Amino acid sequence: MILPVYRLTLRALLLQRRTIMLAVVVLAPVATSLIYALARPGGSDTVDFYSGIVQKLFVPAVAALVALVFGVSAFGDEREDGTILYLVATPQPRLELVVAKVAAAWTASLVLLVPSLVLSGLLGLGSAASLRLIGWPLVGVVLASLAYCAASSWLSLKTRRPVVIGVIYILLWEGSVATYAASAAKLSISAYGSAFVAHALPQSAPPVAGLVPSALVLAAVVVLAAWGAARSLARTELP
């Protein structure tokens, strides 16, 4: 019975005004790539440029922010307007409700992120564009955004300020602390997402883990966050 809740949540997420703002956010890497494509200096390395866009802007900021907002909204908006009562007062297992919500948030994120990444790749790489150069970063973004969605859904049921906490985690921990301290990167979702990017694009620092360990860590984040969210949903005070 996941499908009706998934559809309902996806509809709610895509209809909200915030989605337009997020669409503007995902346009940033596209616009940057477009400007680069139009004013490309002679002899510049398009792969280096694209690598920078993906690793410094797309994975750690754009994908993280979009997935955070959708992940938080999946439960947060319904908690705020009280419609969550109509879902909770049903015999649906709590984990199924969470899975439907996270899947909807993930889909909504991908609706914005995938075209943005592909377009940025095509514009930034120009004639160097290939399935490998765009495909591996895409895998990283897809997996990392799932982990962000699950974690932020859990956060939205645990705290009243999930967006603030999420932004602090993304900007302060992942964007600052984890870039200087290698051990801190082990607690960074974007670092594991970047491991897939590193498989195809040159990186300034070695990836935090290989492809399989990174996929396993991201999967573990998803499972633990979904389990925690289901537990919180059964215990949280509802409006």
Next chain:
Amino acid sequence: MSAPAIEFTGVSRWYGDTVSLADVSFTADAGVVGLLGHNGAGKSTTLKLCAGFSTPSTGTVRIYGDNPRRNPDVYRRVGIVPDHSPPWPFLTAREVVELSARLHKVPDYREAAARAIATVELEPAADRRVAGFSHGMRQRVKLAQAIAHEPDLLLLDEPLNGLDPTQREHVIALLIRLGEQGRTVVVSSHVLHEVERMAPRVLVLVNGHLVAEGSTAGIRQLISERPRRVLVTADNARALARELMSSAAVDAVRISDGAIEVETSEPSQLSRELPAAAGRTQSLLRLIRPVGDDLESVYTYLHDRARGQAR
């Protein structure tokens, strides 16, 4: 023997320093039960606890012998109409009700939704979005989604709010019918005469305390038995006050600023004796006005009475 629909045992719920419910115990089974009390009395908290939306600070809440927060399967038998939560505005009424029936695992959810929509007389607007609905129409959508899976227990928080007189009549008749079918229907309201029309049994909450419980007629009797105060303004106030003190209908008399405040447990008898007493003392009655006859005073009286403080 099967477990009662609702069983509250020593339930208290507090939020920080605020006590919302204090040591409340009751059971509810087939029939309509009215939950009566002023705003902030603890009615919504009681319903939230019944619905599993909140956990008691102390005590236990059981719905059909189970804890809904631990076992969501209980919700197969429960329908809920929350007070302040309109359904998803971007869905049509039919979509809301079908979704509810589907999530409650009704096999033919479309048919069940159509039946529920017809029951609340919302068919003409069924395919319109909830966003454009009036408050009364939203109330009916909430009611339809709550009854679509034909629950054994229906929890309704102020369901008559926002309904016009015709709709109120219709909803009251519906709730009576559901009660007569053997379902447990718990309806909260702060309006006594509304509750007494549909609920043979009433629970009265005041400041989180369950202060009275029983038949509607019994509660009405309790209320009518409470001492009343009547303010009387007359020309010859002192003489009239002296005369009234000799009446068996009068419990106490006070004079303040030329006005007489009469306390009585027999208001009907007083209404007969007052003109006679005025005639005997040649006092011209200028004003007769009940004091503290509002609903708040009634609740306060029941509260004090429950705590043994009522005079």
